[in-house]
Amino acid sequence: MSRRIERSIARRELLRAEYGDSDDEDYEISETPNTIPSITKHSLPPRDILKLFYDSFHLLFDSPDLEKFIQSVKTELYNREYLAAFDNDDKRMAYCCRWSPSRALAYTSLFGSLIEVRELIQSQEANVLLIGGGAGAELAAVCSVLTKAIVDNDASEDLDFNIDLFDIADWSRITNKLSSEIRKTWFNNKYQDEIKINFKNHDILNHSTDFSTYNFISLLFTTNELFKEDKKKSLQFFQQLNQTCEPGTLLLITESAGSYSHIEIGTKKFPIQFLIDTILLGKHYQKNPDDGDWELVRQTDSCWYRVGNDPNEYSYPLKLxxxxxFFRLYRKK
Ligand SMILES: C[S@@+](CC[C@H](N)C(=O)[O-])C[C@H]1O[C@@H](n2cnc3c(N)ncnc32)[C@H](O)[C@@H]1O
Incomplete structure (x- = not known):
């Protein structure tokens, strides 16, 4: 057997190990390692996730101004004017209607596909911190995996799940709306004491946070913004994670693949994930994997999530x- 074929089989086996069992009827196994499935069996289906966003904000879809605010957010994000893009409720609502549903589908698949993240959520006992998660996609994704675990296995006697969302922009109206819709339609108005969802309007770079209590921290499409705001404080923030997270804590980072996520340090530009790897895994991690404070559990420099084409699952009034x-999943040593 040629080495190329051997490598390809090994990659496919690795993929099966990472993304599940090919016998699953409702689980699409990608033939390329750089794709996550449009649906996994470990969450509520896409139609429930899209319905959550539609029902939460249905009044906005008829507003003649929605498209105007969508365009304004799009332009500001394109120009990397990140803080301006989310500086009022109209723009935040527009982002949430237009982009959060697709993001929520992708993150649901990602959380369902990454065994370590999935099992933590399914354990029904976790303390989760979603940094830059005010727009609700991560919240919907975590809750859709958690709800499925509760539906499939009944609520655990030890159900104790806390979700903190920290965001520099005030997404409180949006997270309140989504949370109450999730509580009503997914949790059937149960588990008020057992599942807690808290939004905090915090700038993570200027707020001292005790990370030691969290089992899972996510920074999804937020790291570029942190470095754009303040490189020095962003480095300090990552060092704080090194110093204060407890062993076993999972840290998940995603950001655009490719040159959009290149960062300029001095006169050089390089992919932001190289910088984060160096801070978390140590300067010499390639030669010496024991070097840093974290281990790299799973990673890819380019990964696709593609929306499926079943109209019963993927119907939404705006484009998906x-x-x-790219993603990196680290575990604290
Ligand atoms: C591009 S949006 C991504 C939103 C969401 N995570 C997603 O993937 O759809 C970046 C988010 O990070 C937040 N953010 C930016 N700088 C921040 C900071 N210093 N502290 C906390 N949140 C921040 C923004 O307000 C925004 O909600």
Missing amino acids: ENMRF
Whole structure:
């Protein structure tokens, strides 16, 4: 057997190990290692996730101004004017209607596909911190995996799940709306004491946070913004994660794949994930994997999430986007 074929089989086996069992009827196994499935069996189906966003904001879809605010957010994000893009409720609502549903589908697939993240959520006992998660996609994704675990296995006697969302922009109206819709339609108005969802309007770079209590921290499409705001404080923030996270804590980072996520340090530009790897895994991690404070559990420099084409699952009044991104999943040593 040629080495290329051997490598290809090994890659496919690795993929099966990472993304599940090919016998699953409702689980699409990608033939390329750089794709996550449009649906996994470990969450509520896409139609429930899209319905959550539609029902939460249905009044906005008829507003003649929605398209105007969508365009304004799009332009500001394109120009990397990140803080301006989310500086009022109209723009935040527009982002949430237009982009959060696709993101929520992709993150649901990602959380369902990454065994370590999935099992933590399915354990029904976790303390989760979603940094830059005010727009609700991560919240919907975590809750859709958690709800499925509760539906499939009944609520655990030890159900104790806390979700903190920290964001520099005030997404409180949006997260309140989504949370109450999730509580009503997914949790059937149960588990008020057992599942807590808290939004905090915090700038993570200027707020001292005790990371030691969290089992899972996510920074999804937020790291570029942190470095754009303040490189020095962003480095300090990552060092704080090194110093204060407890062993076993999972840290998931995603960002656009490719040159959009290149960062300039001095006169050089390089992919932001190289910088983060160096801070978290140590300067010499390639030669010496024991070097840093974290281990790299799973990673890819380019991964696709593609929205499926079953109209019963993927019907939504606005465009749903495919996503190409890199991810890194680290575990604290
Ligand atoms: C591009 S949006 C991504 C939103 C969401 N995570 C997603 O993937 O759809 C970046 C988010 O990070 C937040 N953010 C930017 N700088 C921040 C900071 N210093 N502290 C906390 N949140 C921040 C923004 O307000 C925004 O909600």
